[in-house]
Amino acid sequence: MDASAPILPLDPARRDAVIAALRPRFGDRLSTAQAVRDQHGRDESWHAPAPPDAVVFAESVEEVQAVVRACAQERVPIIPFGTGTSLEGHIAALRGGVCLDVSRMNRILRLSPEDMDVTVEPGVTRRQLNAHLRDLGLFFPIDPGADASIGGMAATRASGTNAVRYGTMREAVLGLEVVLADGRLIRTARRARKSAAGYDLTRLFVGSEGTLGVIVSVTLRLWGIPERIASAVVSFPDLASAVATVIETIQAQIPLARIELLDEVQMEACNRYSKLSYPVAPTLFLEFHGTDTSVEEQIASVEAIAAQHGGGSFAFAHAAEERSRLWQARHEAYYAALALRPGAKGWPTDVCVPISRLAECILETKRDLEANGLLAPLVGHVGDGNFHLVFLVDPDDPDELARAAAANDRLVMRALALDGTCSGEHGVGYGKMPFLAAEHGEAVEVMRAVKRALDPEGIMNPGKIVAFSP
Amino acid sequence: MDASAPILPLDPARRDAVIAALRPRFGDRLSTAQAVRDQHGRDESWHAPAPPDAVVFAESVEEVQAVVRACAQERVPIIPFGTGTSLEGHIAALRGGVCLDVSRMNRILRLSPEDMDVTVEPGVTRRQLNAHLRDLGLFFPIDPGADASIGGMAATRASGTNAVRYGTMREAVLGLEVVLADGRLIRTARRARKSAAGYDLTRLFVGSEGTLGVIVSVTLRLWGIPERIASAVVSFPDLASAVATVIETIQAQIPLARIELLDEVQMEACNRYSKLSYPVAPTLFLEFHGTDTSVEEQIASVEAIAAQHGGGSFAFAHAAEERSRLWQARHEAYYAALALRPGAKGWPTDVCVPISRLAECILETKRDLEANGLLAPLVGHVGDGNFHLVFLVDPDDPDELARAAAANDRLVMRALALDGTCSGEHGVGYGKMPFLAAEHGEAVEVMRAVKRALDPEGIMNPGKIVAFSP
Known part of the structure; x- marks a missing residue:
């Protein structure tokens, strides 16, 4: 496509x-x-x-x-x-x-430590917010990697490494103020933790990518900084074993804060780029949040599950500095991937599938990449069934670009065939628009009807999510 | 109103x-x-x-x-x-x-223990579903009290006693199939745990109360039955102390499964109706889910918080039978309330406020009831800031009915003034419609525009949520 x-x-x-x-x-x-x-x-x-x-x-x-x-x-x-x-x-x-x-609309408008919520202008970034919260013992966990704005994160329904425990922007946003396409200002919800009072306009605007209105304030849930945080890295003989460990960990309802998969290609990239020396093998990066007792218990449970699947010994990072080095490497995965092939352009994509289909989806994808001579390191928020590829392509090689485009199409169609979605967290923009009908069928017409109802002239970020002519 | x-x-x-x-x-x-x-x-x-x-x-x-x-x-x-x-x-x-x-559409269509999700027809009831799941070690936690249908629970965005830990139907529904007002069938989402692929139609239909379409299948998240479940009852010298205990427990992020408040009027009703002998005082009913270690730790933490607020000693129910007797009493609260005044009709209402405003909202409400000679036991899912009154009114006394209606109006306006909602979980129907404009202002026009877009002839459950003439 x-x-x-x-x-x-x-x-x-x-x-x-x-x-x-x-x-x-x-x-x-x-x-x-x-x-x-x-x-x-x-x-x-x-x-x-x-x-x-x-x-x-x-x-x-x-x-x-x-x-x-x-x-x-x-x-x-x-x-x-x-x-x-x-x-x-x-x-x-x-x-x-x-x-x-x-x-420049980057003020924190209101903060209630008692209710653990905050209202911010849309230009506040997640790091700015967390710096503001730190002394209160609170934090905002949603972490898409980039230091994105909270308004943009709401608009794109962002998630990231912590979503397995803390959810995505879908769960974290309590309410929005939105300027509609005719300039009217609305507030989608009040600050109650739950409400059954009418249509869920908050969730309608979260993920609408600026196509229904302009988000001008965001009220967010916050969480307390855990008493104890521990991170660990464990490598596996093969991808299937790593994924089986993830599935069992989720099924056991161990409340991990992060469970990230990096394939052997990405591990090599990270070792080189971030000067680490982990085994070049499918690897899980883990993070545990809780009380001392709870973190110990979580670690013991995951160690037992990983051992059953041939996982190596856990390399722990307990101190804040060590943990930060580890997650820094994870966040630099994209740049590490780019450095694998100097001069190449990165083409990131993501899909998300039911977790029982994750191994199948990943393994088939890797066979596809190999068969088509494509280099594309894989990282994933695998606790949610979500993974990313970064195609490393030569922008001047039309044949390679075409092969990458075709592989991306097959990746999406594979995820859809497994009852997954064409985008777990990157969104639609105009890049994934061609797949929306394949994923949603007739429901795209409902999206279009909503678009038409709220933006009859089609002026809000046109050409994104649903094609629409006034 | x-x-x-x-x-x-x-x-x-x-x-x-x-x-x-x-x-x-x-x-x-x-x-x-x-x-x-x-x-x-x-x-x-x-x-x-x-x-x-x-x-x-x-x-x-x-x-x-x-x-x-x-x-x-x-x-x-x-x-x-x-x-x-x-x-x-x-x-x-x-x-x-x-x-x-x-x-009669009450079949369980598909169940994936690996993904911990299930797809059911809308007529499946929550007890039927849980009976089906029990042997697999899974359960569906959302519990509005009544043995409601899953379709109805999705349509009304139901929640209940477990929402403080497990969320509401907003969080539990992964996707829906809906027959639209013109007979077209859509599916709102696939089975991936998260998706950024277009408008969140799932959340649009959850809570739409049949006004946008007919829900014909529901895909739900499931949870594992916890290794250990313990329940406890603790009474307090006054409501403010009970509520302060709730607030601190939530702030400490103790992952309670249930934290329910019953005022002294409701406790007397429950003692009489369910043949219990708890102190007639503001009381919390608690439930803890987790591993043995985690449950012990949660209990110790809440006991310490409650003790600081003058809470009595915890009366525990560890065995399944004892627990079930305790929660039976909680679920029978409505009938217990009715029995307090034979011949009276029960008029249930609910509001939800930010938890920091809960004590204020409840105490002012109780003063209002007393000043107006109204009997209305109070129960609440207070971990979410949500509480219910049941006005016990003589259906043949127009003056009393008018006083109850006026008190209900004041209750809602009080909750709105505290940045809360006119309904935490009962929904709008036609009973709460008069309050929607006060709560949402201009946003009601957005709801109406969505209604018009999806049901232009106004045939889907007319007269509910938003007034609309084709």
Whole structure:
């Protein structure tokens, strides 16, 4: 399938009208400089970038509303932008328009340690939030790797290494404030932990990728920093044994905070890049959170399960510094992968399947890669059945690019055939749009009906999730 | 506010046309008998019932589609029905129409112990499901008290005593199959534990109360039966101390399975009704799930917190039989409350607030009840900030009914003022509709836009959640 979307330039008259309308209010905070536009049209993926016509740096809800109203008046696209760390072309301005950069809306608006929740502006990043929380003994666990903005994480339903225990943004967001496509401001929910009062608008906007409105505040659940944290690394004779260990650990309901799989290709990359000396073999990175007693008990249980599957001895990291080195290596996996093949471009992709089908999906995928002469290290949040490949491709080799594209198609169709999803956490953007019908069938029409109901003119991040012409 | 909704009779010609169209296919499984209609127009609430014009007992997805298509053709309302145990008038046929009883669709369609998930028809009840799972060491924890159908629980976003640990139907449902208002069948999600592939239609239909479509299958997460379960009862000198214990327990992230508050009025009712002899004082019912070590540790932690707040000694129930007697008493709380005042009618209501505001909300509510001479025992899933009152009212005393209605209004507005919700788990139905605008403001218009997009003719359980005229 072709993951490239048509790029339709915007009518210059409409573009100019919006810029003229916004310039007096925003002054320097409205930019049409090529460098600024280019930076805002490119995410961290391999997908073709597309610069917006202008970038506005909003600093308040009222300013977001002003931008949306001006764009709505001229039917000019609006692309919300946080840190630009998405991976499926989410922020490419496929039809031109105004990029609404909310990174300067980065205040923590309200914090209740008693309720363990916080309300932040969308430009607050997860590291900024955690630095703010640390002294209170609280933390926000969702960790997609990048220091993404909370608004962007909500918009893309981000998850990451901790999701196996703490869930994804789907579970962590208690409520949102959203500026709709006509400039109205709504609040999707109050702060109660649960509610049965009407349609779940919070979950409708979480994962909507800016196609239904602009998120202008996020209320999040927080968690207490555990009394004890321990990390461990264990390697296995083969992938099937590593995956069997994961499945049994999940079935035993051991409340691991992290259980990450790296295949032998990725381990070699990590050893080289992060100067480690782990065995070059399928490996699990583990993290345990809890009381002292509970962490000891969890470790003993997982050690027993791993031993039954031929796992080696656990290399522990108890001190904060050691743990941080270990997880640093995990977070650098993408750059480590790139360094495996200098000059290559990384093309990340992800799928997620029921955990019972994980070994099958991974093993078949690795056979496919080998048969097609592709280098693509594998890492995975395998406790959720979610794994990633990074195709390392020569951008100047059209044949190799075509082989990678075909392998990506087969990967997605394999995941769907196993009752999985075309994206566990990277989202749809425009990169995974061609697979949505295969995954959801008629339900795509329901998504389109919702899109039409909330954005009848089709100005909110057009060309993403569902194709839609007003 | 007036919680009664206008009852609009259906045009007899349209009613007759639908019945004539469906009779050949359904025969005896289409009933217009008054007793059957009455039974299907009445839930377990105090709200005025409204019988449908006909009841169809569907046995397959195709039959549900046939009923929906016949009704759509004549623009006749459809009211999905599981066990009729809802509490806010959800199933009242306010505009007449066809009640679609799915209780005979009660097969377990698929079960994966490895993935710990199951797919069931909507008429499967939670006890039926748990009986099916027991020998596999698995269970489905969500427990609203009544032996409700899984379809109804999904439709109303049910929760209950275990939600503090296991979440609500919002978290437990992995995917749904839904027949839309025009008869199309969709599947909202595949079986992956997480997905970032498009709008979260699963969560949109969970809690939609039959107003967007008919749920015809539900895929649920399951959990392993814990190695050890222990229950305990502890009483406190006053409500504030009991609530402070709850707050600290939650903040300490002790993973309790249940933490239920019963006030002194409810304790007296339970003692009498269930032949117990607990102190007549604010009381917590607790349940601990985990390994032996973890349960011991949890108990020690909660005992220490409770002692700091003047809590008495814990009365434990370790054996399954003792535990079941204790939770039976909790589940019988409603009937126990009714027995406190023979001849009275019970009028249940619920709200949910951030836990830091719980004591304030409960204490102010109890002062209000006392000042207005109302008897209303209080029970609560207080770990979530959720509590219930049952007003015990003389149905023949209009003055008392008016005082109860006014107290209910004040309760809701109090919860909203504390950033809570008008319903933590009972839902909207038509009983809580008058409060939706106060809670959600402009967001109600977004709900209405979604309703209009998915049910343009307004035939799906009309008069519930959002008012809507095609």
